[in-house]
Amino acid sequence: MTPVAEEKDTYRQSFERFVEAGRSEPDWLRDRRASAFGRYVEKGLPGPRDEAWRHTPIAPITRAHWEPAPPADEVPKEIRAAASVGSPGAQVVLVDGRLSRELSTLDHGDDAFEVHSLLEILGSRPERLEPFLGRVLADRANVFAELNTAFAADGVVVFLSPGAIPKEPIHVAHLATGHGSHPVSYSRVLVVAGKGSEGRVTETWSGPDGSVYLANAVTEVVVDDNASVDHYKLQREGQQAFHVATLAARLGRDAHFADHSFNFGAAISRSDIDVRFEAEGGECVLNGLFMVDGSRLTDTHSRVDHARPHCSSRELYKGVLDGSARGVFNGLVQVRPGAQKTDAEQMNRNLLLSREALVHSVPQLEILADDVKCRHGSTTGQLDPAALFYLRARGIGEAEARSLLTYAFAGDLVHALPVPLLRDAVEKHLQAHLQGAALVKEAVV
Amino acid sequence: MLEIRNLHARAGNKDILRGLDLTVRRGEVHAIMGPNGSGKSTLAHVLAGRPGYEVTDGTVLYDGRDLLALSPEERAREGVFLAFQYPVEIPGVSNVYFLKAALNAVRRHRGEGELDAVEFLGLVKEKAKIVDMDEGLVKRSVNEGFSGGEKKRNEIFQMAVLEPSLAVLDETDSGLDIDALRIVAAGVNRLRGPERAMIVVTHYQRLLNYIVPDFVHVLVDGRIVRSGGKEMALELEEKGYSWLEKEPAEAQP
Numbered sequence: 001m002t003p004v005a006e007e008k009d010t011y012r013q014s015f016e017r018f019v020e021a022g023r024s025e026p027d028w029l030r031d032r033r034a035s036a037f038g039r040y041v042e043k044g045l046p047g048p049r050d051e052a053w054r055h056t057p058i059a060p061i062t063r064a065h066w067e068p069a070p071p072a073d074e075v076p077k078e079i080r081a082a083a084s085v086g087s088p089g090a091q092v093v094l095v096d097g098r099l100s101r102e103l104s105t106l107d108h109g110d111d112a113f114e115v116h117s118l119l120e121i122l123g124s125r126p127e128r129l130e131p132f133l134g135r136v137l138a139d140r141a142n143v144f145a146e147l148n149t150a151f152a153a154d155g156v157v158v159f160l161s162p163g164a165i166p167k168e169p170i171h172v173a174h175l176a177t178g179h180g181s182h183p184v185s186y187s188r189v190l191v192v193a194g195k196g197s198e199g200r201v202t203e204t205w206s207g208p209d210g211s212v213y214l215a216n217a218v219t220e221v222v223v224d225d226n227a228s229v230d231h232y233k234l235q236r237e238g239q240q241a242f243h244v245a246t247l248a249a250r251l252g253r254d255a256h257f258a259d260h261s262f263n264f265g266a267a268i269s270r271s272d273i274d275v276r277f278e279a280e281g282g283e284c285v286l287n288g289l290f291m292v293d294g295s296r297l298t299d300t301h302s303r304v305d306h307a308r309p310h311c312s313s314r315e316l317y318k319g320v321l322d323g324s325a326r327g328v329f330n331g332l333v334q335v336r337p338g339a340q341k342t343d344a345e346q347m348n349r350n351l352l353l354s355r356e357a358l359v360h361s362v363p364q365l366e367i368l369a370d371d372v373k374c375r376h377g378s379t380t381g382q383l384d385p386a387a388l389f390y391l392r393a394r395g396i397g398e399a400e401a402r403s404l405l406t407y408a409f410a411g412d413l414v415h416a417l418p419v420p421l422l423r424d425a426v427e428k429h430l431q432a433h434l435q436g437a438a439l440v441k442e443a444v445v
Numbered sequence: 446m447l448e449i450r451n452l453h454a455r456a457g458n459k460d461i462l463r464g465l466d467l468t469v470r471r472g473e474v475h476a477i478m479g480p481n482g483s484g485k486s487t488l489a490h491v492l493a494g495r496p497g498y499e500v501t502d503g504t505v506l507y508d509g510r511d512l513l514a515l516s517p518e519e520r521a522r523e524g525v526f527l528a529f530q531y532p533v534e535i536p537g538v539s540n541v542y543f544l545k546a547a548l549n550a551v552r553r554h555r556g557e558g559e560l561d562a563v564e565f566l567g568l569v570k571e572k573a574k575i576v577d578m579d580e581g582l583v584k585r586s587v588n589e590g591f592s593g594g595e596k597k598r599n600e601i602f603q604m605a606v607l608e609p610s611l612a613v614l615d616e617t618d619s620g621l622d623i624d625a626l627r628i629v630a631a632g633v634n635r636l637r638g639p640e641r642a643m644i645v646v647t648h649y650q651r652l653l654n655y656i657v658p659d660f661v662h663v664l665v666d667g668r669i670v671r672s673g674g675k676e677m678a679l680e681l682e683e684k685g686y687s688w689l690e691k692e693p694a695e696a697q698p
Contacts, residue, residue, distance in 0.1 A: 384533070384535075385496065385497075386533045387533050387535045389495050389517060390529065390532070390535065390587075391538075391543065391547075392494075392516070392517040392518045392521070393493050393494070393495075393517050393518075393520075393521055393526075393527050393529075394521055394543070394544070394547035394603065394607065395518050395521035395522045395547045395548075395550040395607070396518060396546055396547055396550055397518050397550065398516070398518065400546070400550075401518075404543070404546075405538070407537075408535065408536065408537030408538045409537065411537040412537065442542045442545070442546075443538055443539050443542035443543040443545070443546050444537060444538060444539065444542075
C-alpha cells in the first residue's frame, strides 16, 4: 500500500467510526459531511506538485497517522491559564475542538446576540445552521477544510441579530492538550452577522510546546448588508504542532469585514483566507503578521474575490523570519468581469533576520474589469545596517537595537489593534521573543 | 583625552586614512578640514566604530584605553558621540523614547540610576530649548520626515541629552541655510566646556565663524598635512586646499 493510500485509509476508518457513532444529525449535514469527505478521497492530501502547496512541504502532516483527540478529562493548569484572556465579554473555550462548559462564559446578558455550542445547536435548532454551515466555504475549501467539514463535531456559533452591536469582543480560545498519540482536533466557528450589526470576534490558538498535534480549524463568517465584522486571530500553537486553518467570509451590500492575523507558533502553520464580495459597496481589510524562527514554517494564502463592483480591499502582511525559518505569502486579488470601480491594494513586506531564513512572496492580481484601481507590491530585506549603527552609536546594545528595529517593523500592525487584550498578548509575545525588547519597548511608536 | 597615532584605515579595498596623528585634550575644539575624499568622514566613522571600516595600522587611545577594541555602543556609553552627516530615518521608532533608552544605557554603564519618564521628559524639555527643537519633532519617529536642518538639530539635541565627553561632528553644517547653521552652532557652543572635547569635521570655513575652534587641521589623502590656530581656516577659505595637497607630509607641526 502506498503511503497516500494508507493515509486515506486512516481517515476513511476515522470517518466510518465517526458516522457509525450514530449522531442525531440532520440529513443535510450528513450529506455535506459525506460530500466533503468524498472530495477529500478524490483529491487526496496535497503534495509538492500542488501549486497551492509548492513552497510548503507538509510531509510531516500528510505522513503522520492522526487520530481524533480523545476527550480531555481534565484541562491541565498551564493550558487553562493560556485560555484565560480575562475578557469582560463572552468567552468560549474549545479544548481539543470540544466546547468546555466549565471554562466558557456563553451567557453575557445581551439579547442582541447569541453564542452557542455548535454541538448543542445541531441538537436543538439545526435548521438555523443549514443556510450557512459549509456554505460560506462552498467550493473554496482546500482538502483540510473538507476534512474539517467531514469531522468537526463541535465548535462555536455566533449570531448577531440585525442591528446588534455587542460592546465587548467575543473571544474564542482553541486549546490543544496534546493528549494521545498524534491527536488531531477539528474546530469549527460560524459567525452570522445580521443586517446592520457590528461585532468583533477574536480567536486564539495555543497548546503545549512538547506535543505533536494537528489543529484543523475552519471559521466561516457571513456579513449581511451594512454589517461589520472584525475578526482577530492569534496563533501560538506549540512549537512542534501543526496548524491548518481556513477563514472564509462572504460580504453583503456595504458590508465590512476585517481580519487581523498573528501567526507566531507551530512547526508548520498554514492559513487560507477567502473573502468574497457578493454585493456592491463592500469593504475588506486583511492585515497580518507572521513571525517564525528555528526551522519552522508559516504560510498564508489569501484570496479576495471582487465579484461585484464598487468594493474595496486593503491587505498588508508582514513577515519576520529568523534562523532557517520559511515563510510563504500568496495573495490573490481577483477582479471579476463587470466588477468596475474595484479599489484593491495588497502589500507584503518581509524582514529576514538571518541569512538562512527564506520567504516566498507571491502577490497576484487577476483583473478582468477595465475601470479599476489595483495596486500590489512585495518587499523583502534585512534590518537596515545604517539604522542599526545609528542606534548603537547612541549607546543601545546590538541585540536591543535589532529588537527595536524588528519591533518597529511590526509596530503598525500591533498598535492598530483595537482590542487591548489581544494587543497586550501580541506585545508580550514580541517582547518575549525579541532579545532586550522589554528595554526598548516604549521606543516603538 | 584622545590620542590618534599613525592611523591607517580602509573601506572595502580602498585605503583612506594613511597615517593620521591627532591629539585632543579636554576642553579643546578641533576642526578637521580638507577636500572631498580626504578621509574626514572616515575618521569620524572610525572613531564611532562604524562597521565596514577596517583599521589596518595605528592606535587610538581614549582616556588611555584602546578605543578601537570597543563596540560602537560601548564607545557611546564611554562618552563618545558622533553627530551624523546623514542622520538616519527610522520609521516606527520614537525619537524621544529611543533617546531615553540610549540615555539610560549610558547611565547604567556609569552606574547611575535610570531616569523615569517624568524625569526624562523634564530633561527633554530643557535640552530641546538649546537647539530650538519643536516638541512635535521630539515625539515623532526618529528623523522621519524631518527637513535637513531639523535632522541636524536633532543630532545636537541628542548630544545635549547624552552629554558626551568627546563629540565628533561630521559635516554638521553641510546642507544648512544660514539660520539653521546659526541655531546648530549656538547649540554646539552651549555644550562647550572644560570637560568636553569636540572634533568638528567640515568642508566649509563658514561653520568656523560660528564655532570657533582652538585648532584647525587640514586632512589631505588621509593624513593631516597642516595644523594651526583658528586663523588658518580663513587662509584655507582664501587659497583652497590645492596648495597643501602638494606639500609633503613632513610639513605638519
